[in-house]
Amino acid sequence: MERRTIEPSAIEPLLESALARRVELRARLATEGTDCFRVLHGLTEGRPGLSIDLYGRLALVQTFRDPLRDGELERIEAFVKAHLRRDAVLAWNHRADWPREPFERWHVPHAEALEEHVATELGVRYGIRARHRGQDPWLFLDLRAGRRVVAELAPGRSVLNLFAYTGSAGICAAAHGAREVWNVDFARSSLDVARRHAERNAIPAGVVRDVHEDVLPVLRQLAGLPVKGRGAARPFVRLEPRQFDVIVLDPPAWSKGPFGAVDVENDYPSLFKPALLSCASGGRVIATNHVARVSAEAWRATLTRTAEKCGRPLTALAVLGPDADFPADTPALKIAIARVG
């Protein structure tokens, strides 16, 4: 793939405007003990297909369509060092052709960028590697607004973290004093990263449980519902019905497995109903929807209707978007904070 040469000065004005937009947010993040944020959200800040995230001293540049232009990585590096962190190290991952074109093909200015770095969010420390087995960063920064709510609710509570990935919400809860956290995901390697996050934050042994299983049978068993699909005929993790004080439900837009499909656009109730049934009275379900085509209003109506139909009406429902480092008129990511009656 060719790196195209066009006007090399275009990136700095975008970065300057982006920083101007983040003045208030950065002040807030500093008081919250957070040193990671999205520096440029190219989709809405003048360069669709480019994002730049700062994780502590690691600046992770990601391109999703066209690769960077000649000289641009060096210009981004100079800007980040001058305006954000003098000790920054940059890594660039071009995702358009991954995994056919592994990230290793692309230049990284400093080998140090490929070591494990530490990013701190809400006082919680997360190990971050720019390059690992997958393509997504180990900490999704747009979910910070949801983790902030998790941190507030956590002290003394039991927390069920569904579709946990590297456990960011569960580890956040545990570090903020949750008495018990379950991280549920079918990817062992992601749960292993979550475990290392727990160690890094000195979470007492026994607080965080890894549940290495498909979310669908886990959630249906906790809710006291029968397990469905051809997966029901094979061995799976057996659980008794029980309720949690806080449930984090952060599904991918779509996935399919032996226990059925996750389809956020067309069938959110099949996830939300068992989550409500597994939530203690007065507890919270923190649910997300990443599908841009689903409006906040339509999704809110689906959540309310599902809760009424299953006999667990909501006593409060707020829908948040991400923080100001993901600017958008109508953000794709919607985060519902539902209080269950």
Ligand SMILES: C[S@@+](CC[C@H](N)C(=O)[O-])C[C@H]1O[C@@H](n2cnc3c(N)ncnc32)[C@H](O)[C@@H]1O
């Ligand atoms: C968008 S990520 C979730 C991000 C995560 N909540 C966080 O805080 O970073 C989606 C995760 O869901 C997992 N996943 C997808 N379908 C699943 C299923 N049916 N059961 C269990 N895990 C699933 C994937 O392995 C992946 O880790």
